[in-house]
Amino acid sequence: MAQPGTEKRKPIALHVAVPTEDESYPVLIGKGLLARLGYELRRSHPNARRVALVSDENVMPLYGGLARGSLEAEELEVHCFTIPAGESSKCLEQLVGLIEGMVAARLGRRDVVVALGGGVVGDLAGLAAALFMRGIDLMQCPTSLLAQVDASVGGKVAIDLPSGKNLFGTFHFPTVVLIDPAVIKTLPDRELACGLAEMLKHGALFSPEHFHQVVDAAADMYAHKPEVLARKIAASVGLKAACVSRDPREQGEAGKGRVALNLGHTIAHALELMSDFELKHGEAVALGLIAAARLSERKKLAKTEEGEVGLEEQMRAALAALRLPTNLDAWLTEARLERLEANLKNDKKRGFASISYIGLSRIGDPAVLSLSAQEIVALLRNPKPD
Numbered sequence: 001m002a003q004p005g006t007e008k009r010k011p012i013a014l015h016v017a018v019p020t021e022d023e024s025y026p027v028l029i030g031k032g033l034l035a036r037l038g039y040e041l042r043r044s045h046p047n048a049r050r051v052a053l054v055s056d057e058n059v060m061p062l063y064g065g066l067a068r069g070s071l072e073a074e075e076l077e078v079h080c081f082t083i084p085a086g087e088s089s090k091c092l093e094q095l096v097g098l099i100e101g102m103v104a105a106r107l108g109r110r111d112v113v114v115a116l117g118g119g120v121v122g123d124l125a126g127l128a129a130a131l132f133m134r135g136i137d138l139m140q141c142p143t144s145l146l147a148q149v150d151a152s153v154g155g156k157v158a159i160d161l162p163s164g165k166n167l168f169g170t171f172h173f174p175t176v177v178l179i180d181p182a183v184i185k186t187l188p189d190r191e192l193a194c195g196l197a198e199m200l201k202h203g204a205l206f207s208p209e210h211f212h213q214v215v216d217a218a219a220d221m222y223a224h225k226p227e228v229l230a231r232k233i234a235a236s237v238g239l240k241a242a243c244v245s246r247d248p249r250e251q252g253e254a255g256k257g258r259v260a261l262n263l264g265h266t267i268a269h270a271l272e273l274m275s276d277f278e279l280k281h282g283e284a285v286a287l288g289l290i291a292a293a294r295l296s297e298r299k300k301l302a303k304t305e306e307g308e309v310g311l312e313e314q315m316r317a318a319l320a321a322l323r324l325p326t327n328l329d330a331w332l333t334e335a336r337l338e339r340l341e342a343n344l345k346n347d348k349k350r351g352f353a354s355i356s357y358i359g360l361s362r363i364g365d366p367a368v369l370s371l372s373a374q375e376i377v378a379l380l381r382n383p384k385p386d
């Protein structure tokens with residue numbers, strides 16, 4: 001109903017043009033590239049004076065010196081910020097601490113945040129860059145395999161809330177992503193496995209060849225062979241980049257856009273939260289991929305050729321070969337299923353009454369299923385109720 005007295009007044013209608021921002025950026029991959037961080041930053045930010053170098057307590061002592069030295073060689077004033085390692089740093093307290101530190105260091109609008117670390121550092125420092133002075137430039141310098149193949153590319157930045165993962169975030173595209181596969185040599189095997197889970201996800205979504213090649217190259221990647229790592233990282237980033245370029249802000253039609261990259265994540269995010277982050281993100285994604293395969297079979301979306309094993313079995317075999325957890329049913333006890341259903345209601349892909357759940361008709365062929373939290377839980381229960 002119109003407000004009294006406004007019925008006949010026409011609003012003044014102005015038009016505010018917002019030129020499309022340039023959302024493209026280079027991803028540089030090469031052994032030894034970290035030593036060129038300063039050069040690459042100077043090249044892309046000729047007017048920068050100060051840098052906030054953000055890392056965590058494991059990565060800063062290993063690579064902070066090299067990064068800092070290369071930035072200082074370009075006459076940049078470097079301010080180091082070291083956060084505690086682990087998911088619990090993706091919180092409001094760390095975010096505000098970082099931004100206050102940037103104020104105290106007198107960073108300005110032409111200055112740059114460099115995220116040197118895993119996905120936790122990238123997501124937190126990225127969000128700080130997005131918010132400080134309403135947004136300054138961000139350079140992603142990922143050091144975990146997971147961050148190199150996935151978290152550093154695509155511009156999603158966020159912290160967690162007690163009610164769910166990444167619920168407090170935005171998109172802030174980096175100006176450059178600099179990936180040095182040589183740093184993987186110090187990454188613990190358990191963390192390397194986490195990166196392999198997201199790489200397998202990229203294959204499961206877009207390329208059966210990549211899916212099988214990741215499994216075949218796993219031994220070489222665990223042996224930290226930099227050439228193999230560089231090739232496989234580039235292949236995975238290529239698949240993700242093609243997807244995010246089609247739909248940078250996850251607004252595409254269900255099934256055609258970036259939302260596909262959430263394969264496995266509906267269950268993964270709920271399990272991470274329910275385990276109090278005892279499960280690492282990549283491990284939870286592994287279990288989520290099994291859930292997605294099971295659900296796709298039970299909804300009769302999955303198609304298998306004659307003589308081929310079912311989708312869940314294919315997924316389990318690949319994950320086991322990558323040394324990732326496959327014990328989904330151990331996590332889905334009756335007591336946990338109830339909490340799972342409640343957690344699913346905070347999924348970012350939820351609509352009015354249902355969740356856009358990413359399934360697979362086969363490896364390399366995703367599809368979106370529209371399911372309620374209740375249906376998802378019922379379909380995952382083992383043994384399958386009649």
Ligand SMILES: NC(=O)c1ccc[n+]([C@@H]2O[C@H](COP(=O)([O-])OP(=O)(O)OC[C@H]3O[C@@H](n4cnc5c(N)ncnc54)[C@H](O)[C@@H]3O)[C@@H](O)[C@H]2O)c1
Nearest residue numbers: 058085086118119120143144146150151156183186187281
């Ligand atoms: N923004 C995105 O698109 C996106 C994509 C995937 C995951 N994520 C997020 O990323 C996070 C997981 O990232 P992660 O797996 O990198 O976890 P992480 O950042 O906690 O890093 C894993 C561990 O490895 C250590 N580490 C990192 N690089 C190292 C190196 N080279 N040598 C030795 N130790 C090293 C870290 O200190 C940490 O202890 C989650 O919060 C997840 O939600 C975001």
Ligand SMILES: O=C(O)C(=O)C[C@@H](O)[C@H](O)[C@H](O)COP(=O)(O)O
Nearest residue numbers: 150154156165166258261262265348
């Ligand atoms: O880049 C994307 O888009 C992804 O979904 C990649 C995921 O691997 C990543 O974990 C992402 O942070 C999940 O996004 P969210 O929107 O579900 O928090």
Ligand SMILES: [Zn+2]
Nearest residue numbers: 198265281285
């Ligand atoms: Zn993920």
